[in-house]
Amino acid sequence: xSNPPEALEVVxxxxxxxFEITLDGQTAFAEYSLVHGAVILPHTVVPEAFEGKGIGxxxxxxxxxxxxxxxxxxxxxxxFMAAYMKRHAETHDLVHRLxxxxxxxxAEPSSTTAPPAP
Numbered sequence: 001x002s003n004p005p006e007a008l009e010v011v012x013x014x015x016x017x018x019f020e021i022t023l024d025g026q027t028a029f030a031e032y033s034l035v036h037g038a039v040i041l042p043h044t045v046v047p048e049a050f051e052g053k054g055i056g057x058x059x060x061x062x063x064x065x066x067x068x069x070x071x072x073x074x075x076x077x078x079x080f081m082a083a084y085m086k087r088h089a090e091t092h093d094l095v096h097r098l099x100x101x102x103x104x105x106x107a108e109p110s111s112t113t114a115p116p117a118p
Contacts, residue, residue, distance in 0.1 A: 008055070010062040019062050021055055030059040030081065038073045038096050039066065041081040060084040064091050075099050 011020045018029040026047040033040040041063055046056045060081055067074050073096040076082040085091045086103045100107055 008058060010058060012066065019059050019066070021058060023050065023055075026050070028055045028059060030063055030078070032063065034072070037071075038075050039063070039070075040075040040077060042077040044078045044080045056080055057084065064088075064094060067094050073097070076103070 008021050008023065011022075013020050013029075016029075017033060018031050020027050020029045022028075026049060028044075028046040028050055030044040031042055033042070044056060044059060046059075063081065064074065064085075066072075072094075074081075074085065074091070074094045075096045076085050076099065082103060085095055086105075092103075092105055095103060095105060097107070
């Protein structure tokens with residue numbers, strides 16, 4: 001793999017409900033579903049040849065930006081996505097309120113990540 005992960009294009013395959021990166025004839029993907037102002041991330045697949053090369057992180061980063069751009073909360077059912085969000089504090093404000101406890105996060109985002117309610 002000659003390209004760094006951030007240089008690889010992530011494609012939103014809306015018909016298959018997946019964010020995808022295709023390289024050398026193989027596709028890594030993160031499945032998603034859109035429901036009631038949230039994006040559910042149930043499953044991520046990274047071919048063995050790409051493991052440890054940042055491909056999963058690139059898919060996760062894209063999924064988080066997609067959620068942010070579309071004003072969606074994230075329901076990270078996929079263990080990889082949940083771990084990514086737990087490790088990346090900049091995504092904590094995206095976690096759906098019903099899933100915050102599962103990630104060990106406070107019930108509401110801290111005041112540094114979200115404005116106070118009116």
